[in-house]
Amino acid sequence: MEKAESSALKEIWGNLLSSPRRIYETAFRSGAPKTDRTRSSFVFGNVFLHLHSVRTHIWSLKWSTTMGLGIISTAAFLITLVTGILLMFYYKPYPDVAYQSMKDIHFVVPTGRFIRNIHRWAANVMVIAVILHMARTFFTASYRKPREFNWLIGWGLLVTTLALSFTGYLLPWDQLAYWAITIGANIAQSPREITDALGITQYFDIGGLQRTILLGSDEVGAEALIRFYLLHVMILPLILVMLMAVHFWRIRKDGGIARPDDADEIVGNEAKTSYPVFTEQPEKTYHLAAIVKGRTPAVGSGPENTLPSMPHLFYAELGVLMLTTFICLALALISDAPLKEIANPLVPENPAKAPWYFLGLQEIVSFSAFTGGIGIPALVWIGLGLIPFLDREKTGTGRWLGGPGGWNLFIWSLLIGFGASVGIEAFAIYFGWLREWFPDVPQLAITVINPGTVLTAIYAAYSIYVVRKHGSTRAGAVALFTCFLCGFVVLTVVGTYFRGPNWEFYWTPSDWPGH
């Protein structure tokens, strides 16, 4: 009796002593990831890592395939997530109080200003990286079957990223914030430009409804700030994270990064020479390869030019993550995030500028609110979403500008995109537009015919010409995408550097009156 008791106690003691090891073993069932096989099991059995396939094709690991832009976007998002949560310790979403809390973060909170700078820079890096990532996917035609749906998810991620940035721009409640939110809310209201012209606003006021729901009031005030705060810290990040999960999952389910059909011949048989495929004889592989159906890369025989994701892919990803962090920290040390005077509803900033990535939009908004703020962006957005469903050609998938036309077409499109946008801008700046020539022109005419729509029409006409010339949808898509990207850059640069007080054109800020 006594003996049984003491042995039971002994057992508990022994279990207690071995519990750390047992906890480790139950958490990581496949054991220490020391061989290719255990590493593969480790990747496969880990909820975070299994978004990667166990083995990665050498083509996908090449720097020129992706340039790491997806990982840069993700890394920048993670940085904004961490710094954003830190800022939430002090930020209070109420008019005027919000501004005071920003001042506190700047001047009282230890590291507060640095954290805010990092947050701001990481958000900017994220916007740039997401746009470049989209361009990479487009120019390598990686959106094609079976990746069409993932392009759509990325399409949603782009919009969510921009919305996150814009809602964040408003939170400091300084002059920049207040007038950006005012302009943004009135862009939401701008369908009235059409309904007013048609005389149906009193029956069908979609613009007014959008504005009221966005602001929660007739005015930009406490209701609006709490709504943007809620969007910025809760609703949009949740949407973003969900879309990201689907996006990553689909990369794996769609067979990894897109590569050309002859990728194996191009990379040769590097895999066997650069790294041993197996460091031990596989005992059994069926629990990795045979039971799971679908697009799981086989582990065991390695006919393709693949390398184990761990460590090859993970080191690459970690490197990009560290580089992104370094860039954000360095920028945060060099340059402070702006904080202007407290919001004043009676005196707008002059010039009142949106965040830089919206200055291209602000430029076309300055021709017509509805066309520039809703019409053309919606058109571009729908066009982007349709790309994989219109271009169903085969040639050039996975290669930079691999399809018909190639680099020549790209350079021509760049020239035309640049020439047309600079030309139309110069024309509008120098000669003015319809209102200045015919003061009584109806508003609907300006909404339909303005520099923004003319530019869009030129780009569309050029790409239709390219489609006919090359007999290829892809060629037309390359032309149109390149033109719009180029136009976006040109308009953004004009809006950023060449617009001064009253949105007048100035060669340099030193020409601004009052300087």
Added chain:
Amino acid sequence: MTTKPGKEASRFDPEPMPRRDFLGLAALGSAAAAVIFSLFGMLRLPKAAVLTSPSKKFSVTLPDTLEEGEAFIPEGRSVAVFKDAEGVFAISTICTHLGCVVASRPEGFECPCHGSRFAGDGTVTKGPAPKALPWLKVTADGNRLQIDENEEVPGGTKV
């Protein structure tokens, strides 16, 4: 159940729709209906029945020194009040383009945000503004003026 001659129902005939399928579909349908109805309920939430907005009516007395063509901006309001030989009138200084506050200049109004210009009577002369600046209702009570920012009057109405 009445049976027609020659088409007698047999218990060996397959049911048109198995009962389990029917019950399953009915359950799914009611669950979907519940979700849709609750979604509509939630969609109703963001638009409050009463919106918080400060009063748009205010009273003001013009200074005696106000010259013809010179704008008087009442404190805290986006309204320009003018006085000439025919009477007093008020023009809203909120740009009809995207809601910035326009500045009053001798030659009219100019908007700092997207470069719209307006003549002295509020009509658009340049830029993206779709409509003229609205004239606001002014009621005179001796020297005291009452102005309602919510009520527009046709251009040219002076009191």
